[in-house]
Amino acid sequence: MVSFKTLSQGKINIGLFVPYKREDGLHEIHSVFVPISFGDPMEVQITPLPKDQKSSFQLVSENHLHGYRHTKFEEVSERGDFTKNILYKAFQKSVTHLQKPVSITIRLQKHLPPEGGIGGGSSNAGLFLKELFPWTDLPKEEEIPLAKSIGADVPFFLQSSACFVSGIGEVLEPISVAQGSGILAIPPFGLSTASMYAGLQKSLQKPYGSQVWKSLAEDLLRSLQVGDWAYLQNRLENEFEKIAFQTQPLLKELRLGFFESGAVYVSLSGSGSCYYGIYPSDRERDEALHIVSNRFPDMEFRTFSF
Structure with missing residues (x-):
């Protein structure tokens, strides 16, 4: 048996631009994805089986989510309709490529919220595939297409660094x-990814593209490398924010609250609903946590680093 204990990391988006809608109904994106220290503790156990046995999959989960999200995860956990679980879907997509039958057990402590825009189930699936691929005969060049078939964000979680992301999420440049x-x-509350994209009302016509995002400009790359967040604030923006503010005005108030507590970069992550602020130091972040927690008592807050 081989066992891996690790953290299934969430991600934040630093800027998110959607240039157009594709003919297949999906949307092209340009964004910077950054893995963060907040995530789901996860253990993957893989045990080889005799050749005459079938591969099996088991999930053992602890649900640490709150409110409606607790129920939402229960519906697809091993206590609900397990066939709808993204980890099970990843197993089903991979099982025909296994070089030998295996028994797989995943132990998951669920903290990453669904409908949050920070990776959620995509992170779990990506980490699982990363551990499983060495047990398959799948060529390296086919790993990302398989991951993409499970979810648009899953290919990113096969990586180990921040990436400039394009395509529908599968074109990755570390x-x-x-x-x-x-x-x-x-x-x-959550924000439906489908309704957020629909709200953008993007046409099928390919535009000439934003000069900011056509390729990640040298000044932006340099600012990301040195952490010049104030410079990036009005240059790498999340296009979904305008819709999120209309749908949930509290997010606009939250944005102001982050800035007033000392954040130097504030943004919606993905299509939401999670919102984040970046601070100059751990000390200033920890001081700000008390401020925003008192101002928004019904909101859950988590600190993170990257």
């Missing part, structure tokens, strides 16, 4: 991003 400290706000 980049260097300065270390940072932040606070993540997890609102008691």
